[in-house]
Amino acid sequence: MPVDHYENFPVASFLLPPALRASVTDLYRFARSADDIADEGDATDAERLAGLARYQAMLDRIDASRQDQGSNDADGLHDPANARDASATRAFDPDLAPIFVPLAATIDRHNLPLAPFRRLLSAFAQDVTVKRYADYSSLLDYCQRSADPVGELMLRLYGAATAQHLAWSNAICSGLQLTNFWQDVGVDWDKGRIYLPQDDRIRFGVTEEAIAAHRADAPFRALMAFEVERARALLHFGAPLALALPGRIGWELRLVLLGGLRILERIDAVGYDVFRHRPVLGKSDWLLLAWRACRLPHTLPATSSSL
Numbered sequence: 001m002p003v004d005h006y007e008n009f010p011v012a013s014f015l016l017p018p019a020l021r022a023s024v025t026d027l028y029r030f031a032r033s034a035d036d037i038a039d040e041g042d043a044t045d046a047e048r049l050a051g052l053a054r055y056q057a058m059l060d061r062i063d064a065s066r067q068d069q070g071s072n073d074a075d076g077l078h079d080p081a082n083a084r085d086a087s088a089t090r091a092f093d094p095d096l097a098p099i100f101v102p103l104a105a106t107i108d109r110h111n112l113p114l115a116p117f118r119r120l121l122s123a124f125a126q127d128v129t130v131k132r133y134a135d136y137s138s139l140l141d142y143c144q145r146s147a148d149p150v151g152e153l154m155l156r157l158y159g160a161a162t163a164q165h166l167a168w169s170n171a172i173c174s175g176l177q178l179t180n181f182w183q184d185v186g187v188d189w190d191k192g193r194i195y196l197p198q199d200d201r202i203r204f205g206v207t208e209e210a211i212a213a214h215r216a217d218a219p220f221r222a223l224m225a226f227e228v229e230r231a232r233a234l235l236h237f238g239a240p241l242a243l244a245l246p247g248r249i250g251w252e253l254r255l256v257l258l259g260g261l262r263i264l265e266r267i268d269a270v271g272y273d274v275f276r277h278r279p280v281l282g283k284s285d286w287l288l289l290a291w292r293a294c295r296l297p298h299t300l301p302a303t304s305s306s307l
Contacts, residue, residue, distance in 0.1 A: 017248050020157050026106040027153055029099055030055075031120055038124040039191075048128045052121055058092055058100045059114055059121075062107060112156055116149030131192050135199045136230070140174060147177035158249050168241035172253075175234030176260045182227055183263055186214055186275040196223065214275035224272035232264050243296060254293040255286075262289060 016024060037043075037051040092100045106112070123146035133139040151169035155161040181188065181195040188195060189211050196206065204223035211220075235257060242253040259281060266279030281289075 016252055022102075023106040023110065023157055024154070026102045027150075027157075030103050030117065031150070033099055034121060034124050038127045045128050049125060052125050052128075054093065054096065055121055056118070058096055059117055061091065062100070062104050063114055065104075066108075110157055112153060116152050119145040119149045127193075132194055133197050136197045139178075139195060139197055143174040143177040144170065147173035158245065160245060160249070165241055165244065168238040168244070171234045171238035172241060172257055172260075173238075175231045175238065176256070178227070178231035178234065179260045179263050182224060182231060182267055183274060183279055185211065185224075186278070189214075196227065200226065216271070216273035216275055221272040224267065224274070228264050228267055228272070232261065235260050235264075239297070251293065254296055255289055258289045258292050258296075259285075 034052060034055050037055075038048055043051070092104075107114070123142060126142060126145070130142075133142070148170040151173040152161065152166060155165055155169055185194075185196065194201075194208065194211060196211075200223060201207070204226070205219040206223050210217065239257060242250055242257050244250070245253055262281060262285055263279050266281075267274060270277035270279065
């Protein structure tokens with residue numbers, strides 16, 4: 001899903017249904033701007049957390065307005081013929097209105113829950129305060145808040161948020177998030193972060209000093225091979241979703257899924273030295289992915305439906 005510098009949103013792709021592109025853009029604008037607060041510029045940690053708290057407050061206003069509207073409906077006071085545009089009348093902070101007015105309209109239009117938005121904000125806040133992860137379970141917990149909500153919101157826009165679809169989507173989103181981490185080990189070090197779990201680093205003998213020196217020695221390569229397989233397993237587990245969703249939606253997801261798997265292939269191909277050879281997808285890769293998308297499920301392991 002890498003689009004621009006917020007890697008977890010497929011934004012207004014030509015494969016997305018035209019009727020949903022504006023709504024997807026509204027969701028992306030929220031996520032990207034919140035991610036920027038947590039990760040861009042030279043603000044202090046306190047300033048970043050305060051900025052994210054303002055986003056939480058705007059979500060609270062959407063929630064309060066929704067509850068007020070529900071009370072009016074229950075009391076028989078809601079007149080659809082004269083209903084005002086609730087998203088335009090909420091008292092959003094003026095500088096945040098360009099983000100939250102259209103977002104509120106999209107939330108109303110598609111009856112989206114607010115919990116996924118709140119989980120995203122909690123992950124962005126964690127980016128400010130947490131720079132290391134003790135083990136894989138704590139890293140996966142982060143992925144479940146930084147990436148999985150995106151898939152849930154997309155499925156809800158499509159009207160396809162069944163329990164099975166959500167399980168597959170969560171696996172794909174977490175797998176893509178991990179793929180981005182393993183692609184960017186050096187980039188994240190420069191930001192003061194290490195996503196490689198500490199217990200795995202100890203097990204394979206990879207020190208912070210080795211990462212700081214961009215040393216892709218045998219222990220580092222072994223660790224990366226292990227983590228790459230974890231990400232690949234998640235993507236394979238979620239792969240049936242790309243075949244279950246119809247039309248443009250399914251084709252969009254096929255390319256997203258296969259793009260993540262291709263990045264992992266490229267990490268393998270450079271011997272896991274992502275310091276000197278950060279893998280990216282070029283034009284030839286996308287031609288290959290289009291061909292592979294046409295051949296699904298034949299291009300995936302037979303065991304992709306179980307993890």
